[in-house]
Amino acid sequence: MSKPIQVLLTDDSPTMLQVLTRLLSAQPDVSVVGTARDGEEAVALSRSLKPDVITLDVQMPGMDGLGATERIMSESPCRILMVSGAPDTDLSFRALQAGALEVIAKPQGAPEDVARFGVRLLSAIRLLAEVPLVTQRHEGRSTAPALPPGSRVAGFGLTASIGGPTALASLLWLLPRSLPFPLFIAQHITPGFTVGLHRWLSSLSPLPVEIARATEQPRAGTVYLPPDGHHLRVGPQGELVVERASGSTFPSGDLLLASMARAYGVHAAGAVLSGMGEEGAVGLMAIRRAGGLTFAQEPETCLVAGMPEAALRNKATEQVVSPETLATVLRALEGVQLVPSTPGM
Template sequence: MTPQRKVRVLVADDSPVVREFIVHTISGSPDLEVVATAASGDEAAELTVRLSPDVITMDLQMPGSDGFAGIARVMAEKPTPILVLSSNREEVKGFRALDLGALDLMEKPVPESMHRFGAELTRRLRLLATVPVIRHLRGLRKPSKPVEVRRVRAELVVIGASLGGPKALAALLGALPADFPVPIAVVQHISGGFTEGFARWLCHESGLDVKAASDGAALAPGRVFIGADDFHLTVERDCVRLVEGPAVSGFKPSATPLFASAARSFGPKACGVILTGMGRDGAEGMRELKRAGALTIAQDEATCAVFGMPHAAIELGAIDRVLPLDRIAPALLQVVR
């Protein structure tokens, strides 16, 4: 029997101490190996072209050519899954890196979280190494044709996303007008502590009023709520709720409780959207929305970083429309007016 090939990792960080810690952590896993280290973005890109690693960890703050330059070069020359390690989880810089093509974001370790960081780092590297990365043009590709959608005017849009979601959400929300006439609630699987920074980044990218959700916050036209860490996000007729409870599909927040609550509270006057992501989260919730008469939309495979979540919902028969990312905003505009 042929032994399974190890996941080959390139580590890019200008700090020798951090590099050594990350290398030591990865080397402790029998299925992972570090193939090289880099101290600048350009060096990381050059090593990526030469060595073809399966996945890269990328620091952002490096002298000379920084992590942003490195990500841009990697995505142009040798598209490879990139995990960004950020030193400040509330800054928008990490989300700029996702917009350039990095797939995931983690906070750099602090002394009290070293053990947790190591376990989470190796888990994510294994996951990211399975993702096929392709070049996607930033933003919307061209003016979109109208999309025929049905019937009842929607009063709420609910969105679920995971791996690749931040970039997709920025493109989708950025294509909506500032006077979008209904509220939007979003569950995005993201590292703990990054929600506030993520909301600020989306606000800047879109021009909409994007906030980290707080319990009881009022739904309002054009307001976008992002699910908070360690709570499920749900909706009532006039507000959002943060709900405790076990993880669903391995996630908290999970898209399924959000979609299910929208089905209960808004019925056919809701619209559900499921974007790029790995796994099956949100599929059952989308089925509940469809059964309630709501319009359900899935991002298509060609524009997804990972087609897992949309595919799972499609397999359940829970989706009315499968659309490229650049056609989802026109569909939403039609259904809310």
């Protein structure tokens, strides 16, 4: 049997710490090595205990979860899971930008909510324990690839998971207000946090960031996110399609990118950014087979390189770019307005 996952729990509620310690300690593959009541204590214990995973409450008296994340990642890097009682707070996403890996919502207080939270927390801890620990961010070394002459796109899709918010932030703030095509984002996210992601990206991007509405025709120079708990794709007439998601991985990057290949053909373009697993590789291949442009984030610049590496391994793209280099590519691309075909014609 492999060594149990060593976890440091942080919460300003002694009752919550007691409940979570009891729940996690009942699992043979998890060991709670310590508990902390505030950020300062979490920072100190992270140095002495060196756990595999730390859970950090976002809002705590004294040093909050953001401050603790910044200190831990600079002094004793660790896999950090943010636990937020307010899913729409931008503190959660600022903590992700500072190095935290994931964020989940705290229970609202009912016993059944606490039980469901315990299951989600355990699943997240097991997932993050498999993520390679990144102790230093690497600057991108890629140069902007030469684009085929006359490259014109009708829309650009981006899919990401763990580490995606940081990559998206690095990309979006470098884009011009006059981008001549729409951007579509499929960022894997815990239910309840889409509003916070929308607000955070809106504060960083010169482009308007919107929650997609069904049947709407996307506008150039606009960034679209799917509604909370939904997938986003592009319909056959170029319209936005939103549909309720099921399963554990959503929104689906494969679904988004494959729909763009069908709707836009050679004028489709997409990129797979930081994330764990292989999601996005199939959709990116669909764009490549349609003659569109495809890219993968440079693995060295990823918080988790699994998704870009899968896209490269499966030959869905040969173009490797950092988020900053991808911004240069997007600024160089021309847009094209496709005229929807008339049904029955």
